[in-house]
Amino acid sequence: MDLPASSASLWEEAARHRPWRQPLGPLAAPVAPERRTALDLFLDADPEAAALAYFDGRLSYRALQTQARQLAAYWAKAGVQAGDRVALVLQNTPAFALGVLATWMLGGIVVPINPMYKAAELGRLFDDCSPAALLCHDDHWGVAQGVAQGHMPLSCMLWSSPREGQTQDDARVLPPMPAVSAPAGQSLAGLLDSAATPAAPVQGRSRSPDDVAVLLYTSGTTGAPKGAMLTHANLVLNARTTARHFGLHAGSRLYGLAPLFHVTGFELHLVCAFAVSAQLVLAYRFQPAVVLDAFITHRPTFIIGAITAFIALMNQPAATPTHFESFDALYSGGAPIAPAVVQAFEARFGRSIRSTYGMTELCAPSHLSPPEGEIPVDPASGALSIGMPTSAVDVIVIDEMGRPLGPREPGELLVRGPAVMAGYWNKPTETAEALAGGWMHTGDIGFVDEAGWFYLVDRKKDMICASGFKVWPREVEDVLYAHPGVLEAAVVGAPDAYRGETVVAFVSARGGQQLDPDALLRHCRDRLAAYKCPTAVHVLDALPKTETGKITRVTLARALRQV
Template identity: 60%
Template structure:
């Protein structure tokens, strides 16, 4: 059989499996999102100008303010030759300027490339070589790290901005002191000029709006090409599911340079005429203060952020009373953490699932009602496929599986990326006629609820038995005093691999390793139990809050 006919047969099988699951859910076809011809810039322009756009410490920026500042920056871009399809790199934390620069890039038809401010010069050089930017905007305290990597960029388009701009409070708990950046490259100078806005670009929904590099926790970062159609469709789905509107205030716990922050906080705010509450970066005590000051109504972030909030001794239910919904995604959630949060604050954290290549969420738990826990694995459901999404599970031969059978989660829908930037081979590995192979192992039940088991690459093979780290971590989270947990495989000459657990303790507590080991043995098969438990002050994480198992695994290999 030829490769082409094999692909056709596979797609037919996928579509048949998806149809069966839709029937199970009582749906006849995948919903088609409204306004398919719109761009993210159209969403922004449709918001009333007087509406608040960003609350930042003690200051408020309206959509008119963002429009005015982005016009001036877009005018500079146009004058310097930045146009449709060019890349504008944004290396900023959660500040109003992030929103301004993104909108300015779209006003000249450019592609936003959002990069992690934690990247160092050698990493930036590799990414700049890949995306070939026309302009770069960073923070002043990053200048000495960023500027040396911009050899191929017009120096007049390498600009900096300060975290302490657009506010007066200067909260030293989170805002850095000014950095050694040259005044000639200050973005504030551009904002102060009355530069005329450029002519409106010919921007269409199939143009790339965002080039977002995957976190690289499982390999070399790849740039996911997300079109304006992707951005608009997912934002509208999130707006409707989370019931966002002009009175909503979205707390920016996720970094805007991460897909959750960019899409569900910023673009969804445009779609809903809503405002964002930003605090530069997540700091638990600063976040709690912002909850009381700005009364946000919606939040979505990594479960580690909610754990950090729980670990604040002065956190009470009052801090969370303004929220209508609280969601978590980005990593599996231990049911014990959900229960502990609800018991302390009287609020439910709802689950979700998504990834960069899916423009964030593809599965969401309903806003109300119980979320099932799989009785065998103890996994909390990640929800059901959203509108405009088909999801199935396939085996290693990419054959569709039925309820309860474990395999790779495969998704088709309006949020699936166009592909990886300049990487056709890698694109072909994960995309099959619009179906994205996630690399995540999961299953669905008879009612259409999906459950995530783990990343395929994180599976541990101990004496030939499969061990999924998440299952072991969920047990460890149930032990009193555990704040964070991560399980990885370590090379073993007899077993092939053996299970190693890393944990951190809640403030004011100590972990009794022997007691934790007994706790695991009472709840897990012997081959799943950690043979080595190590207590750390903190576990390594990405900027978005995901615990990086590969960092722990690499540390074991180097010993």
């Protein structure tokens, strides 16, 4: 996309005025650039430090490196080369970390994929990135192997059981043993048990930090999924920046709340742990009761994940302040956070959830709240601040004509810096549009106040136009979250012959309470302008979510349009 020279110069001028740097104090200082890869972070970790905890299983950094070398040697013998893509179709298990490290040891590119995907979904991603190797779970082997066979020989495909590496066998979250015998092909456990498997040379040390380390596919809710190319330099810089901000160190224990196949889990769990020789605690996937038990067993010190996960934990009757007392910090990002949720969590557990903002293309967070102190709420919109930009990025706000905006003027957030992706895999047109002028166009609408705090209004595509008035779903959702009986809320626009669009809300109830739609409508009318109030409220047992816990408005909007 070509931009007028005037726009580019205006953006440069706007980027020079950064009032948020001073309030962050020492954390505002940039992390010194270094020419290391993400594999270097792991290899430089203390080999005797605890690397992974998986239920009652443990792996040190030394043991993890030994096993990763064995897997790398196997794939190298099967023909995997530098630059090849390796698909990891796995939940949060030690196999995921092994697959990542082995791929990097060979100079390859990791492609994490949601293990809930069916054959058609896997096929679209495999056709796009043409992986040369595969590691998946045994109960997904039939689907994944069937898709992969058109891209790689059977010798490059391995399977792993999520029951390996532990003896706890928690039936609340781990899948049962497959009804059929073990899949054909090579198992990861069998490979690691083989004394004949030689250690692989660590080629990743000679790879350039500018090489692509991981392809993270966006959700694709508005079109075909796009593979965001994150380089080793992206991963290293943002891991070191965020680890410093979160206060992580060699004694930290990070709980893997987010899926490792998502940017939050990949960067802020896995790579951050490598960056400081910390321990990462895994439990296959999110299950609230299992998570609470793990908090007591492992005493984690840091956690970050979707706000819906915190809501689910808060909705557990057995949850107490004791479950959260080991944490030095609790952060949430990926979606706007209703102030009422933060207040309710702090009132019950005595701990504050700190806000963040980021996206896959930004290598996780571009904005973070300070570790301590009050996070402001904008009095006009009721939005909780998403924090201030990290030292790794510049941020500006522009209007629809591309002109920079001043304080409290909402517009699209543009971000640039060394943490921003290299582009989308095999999509030059989409890359040029997203990175026009050297800035990542986020598609999110927000604003900055006079002190440098940023606020997110909503996604540009989610804006509702009712009788010519702009309605941002997040503002209405925040009001619904303030109702004591509402657990989760989502607001979408529905076609309307007279207004063009009308506001419709979907909610789920907290703790078995009964919600009266009419009462919720009255609750909104008392707190919002008439054009912002829902014309209907639908009570559901649960709201639809992505694999990372984000409520999917698009699913609800699509259902309304089909009625």
